[in-house]
Amino acid sequence: MNDKSSPRKFSRRKFVQGVSTTIIGSYVLTPGVSKISEKLEAETKEIASGKKPLNLIVNKVRYELMISPETTLAEVLRNELKLTGTKLICNHGECGGCTVLLNGEAIYSCQMLALDAGEKEVTTIEGLLTGEELHPIQKAFVEHDGLQCGYCTPGQIIAAQAILLKNSQPSKEEILTGMSGNLCRCAAYPNILKSVLAAAGYLTEGTNR
Ligand code: FES
Ligand code: FES
Structure with missing residues (x-):
């Protein structure tokens, strides 16, 4: 049989190249797809990092953060927001060094997950000034x-x-x-x-x- 007429000449490599070009072409030609793709990429990164979004209001300032779910409120205040007036002394709910106000109530911030403080009003010692x-x-x-x-x-x-x-x-x-x-x-x-x-x-x- 003449090789030129053989269907086997349409190799797997050419097939893959053809498909890739089609996909890339669709991506370039459709801006909506680009946005969806960016969102998916962001969500994939979020899942991979294990972090969660947190909206925190501290001393009347709103912060939007990405944090690991196990992070305590005290750790976010001190390490992320640099509000180091809140002290971590025992880190076990025994001394009160980490006390802050949450919606006006005194709480031990070392014993609260930061995600549980989302959308609530936190006041630290810096907020009294x-x-x-x-x-x-x-x-x-x-x-x-x-x-x-x-x-x-x-x-x-x-x-x-x-x-x-x-x-x-x-x-x-x-x-x-x-x-x-x-x-x-x-x-x-x-x-x-x-x-x-x-x-x-x-x-x-x-x-x-
Ligand atoms: S650091 Fe002691 S109670 Fe939180
Ligand atoms: S621990 Fe020193 S003043 Fe209270």
């Missing part, structure tokens, strides 16, 4: 020596804020109970109590001293 101006609770801690090494102080101040948001004139007992989840290894408790009582006074008087 007004520009460079200290919040009255921060001023009270300075004026009444409510700290020694200062490592537990951001958590103490946020815990105090949570109490004062609900009760502007708490008793000593209410303060001690409300802050019992915040440990101080320097045992600065007497002055922490004085500071919170003073802060309640400043806030009630409306004195932004």
